[in-house]
Amino acid sequence: MKEQFRNDTPINYEVVSRQIDEMNLASVGKASIREIKRLVDNIEQASGEKYIRMEMGIPGMKPSSIGTEAEIEALRNGVAAIYPDIDGIPELKKQISRFVKNFMDIDVKPEACIPTVGSMQGSFAAFLTLSRMYPEKDTTLFIDPGFPVHKQQHKVLGQKYESFDVYAYRGEKLREKLESYFKKGNIHSVLYSNPNNPSWICFTDEELQIIGELANQYNVVICEDLAYFGMDFRKDYSQPGIPPFQPTVAKYTDNYILLISSSKAFSYAGQRIGMMVVSNKLFIRRAPGLPQYYNCDNFGRAMIFGTVYALSSGTAHSAQYALAAMLKAANDGKFNFIEEVKVYGEKAKIMKKLFTDAGFHIVYDTDGEEPIADGFYFTISYPGLTGEELIEELIFYGISAISLAITGSERTEGLRACVSLVKPSQFPDLESRLKKFSLHHAV
């Protein structure tokens, strides 16, 4: 920032600088999500000013009472004392199977629908088991940008991964790019999130078809991370059994595992419950590498009685009743879970306009010909600044976000902004702070 503007920043320049020094960070621009959070907490306390907090992707909504009441009742009935089945209570398995039929139009047997301790445990269990099916296939491919914790899971497991930024490979270009990895024969699975954290791009049906076809051709399992299930608000995916349905690669291949989180779509992050949905065919697949680690060569059995048993022996009993009740109500058309979270999209629409009016650009901006949806996240850049520089500047203007660089994105000029914690009552502050920012950073 130019020296002449230092006495004109929305948050006192000296206070912010002192807090940055006290945190002893090598660079604010390279800080992790949790470090940025701590820094902003400290500045808010020292300055008495509230930030526009866009650094963390935490749900900002109350869960439906359908879930909490069912969970309380289950606890009253004493389920806390009893081990749940490793692969989930029958009612939840049935409702997950109904849910994927009603909202994705796919057929999966209840036995292949497994609750997990958050979608995070689902991906951990998936990577662990998938990497052991075929000795020659020892590597995961990430279609980035992505959620950094999945890569951390690989580091913790000592497993290999490769990745590429999909920005330059949308549409038909995706085929050749994916094939260049699959041809080598070492890829056991692919993971991407859709809608995507951090960029909020959504794959088109053409792209999902390409991914599915190549999964069949090269025997690669697709792990589709649906942490933001149904939250592409450009289409109405909220009516059970009625199209349009949440798009999925499962329409084009039987080589899939769906990871469906309850954290965002059902605002149930705190109870750590998610769903792993394995295709019927993959569930009964036999693979030569499995017996070295499990007492069978069958994928579904290895997953449940090997991996999930060893990790946590199932998922908290009471939370399963909560999720079963919410899914049942959604399946019966009595609970429009998507309507509950639409407010994220409404906020994003306004916030994106405030940013672009102030001279910012949306980095990942289209799906095919269409502008990307308004949802939980969006990506921004400012002419002439790298992502790192942009965070380092914005922090003096009472605005926080994270750098795209930590998500595997090659768009190093970009930041990820999350709308969930920003209140509409803060929009006037956001607008005036952005105006001041662009005044101080004339292009």
Ligand SMILES: Cc1ncc(COP(=O)(O)O)c(C=O)c1O
């Ligand atoms: C893309 C993505 N996958 C997975 C998760 C984790 O989901 P869960 O809370 O169900 O473990 C998140 C949470 O932010 C996410 O953004």
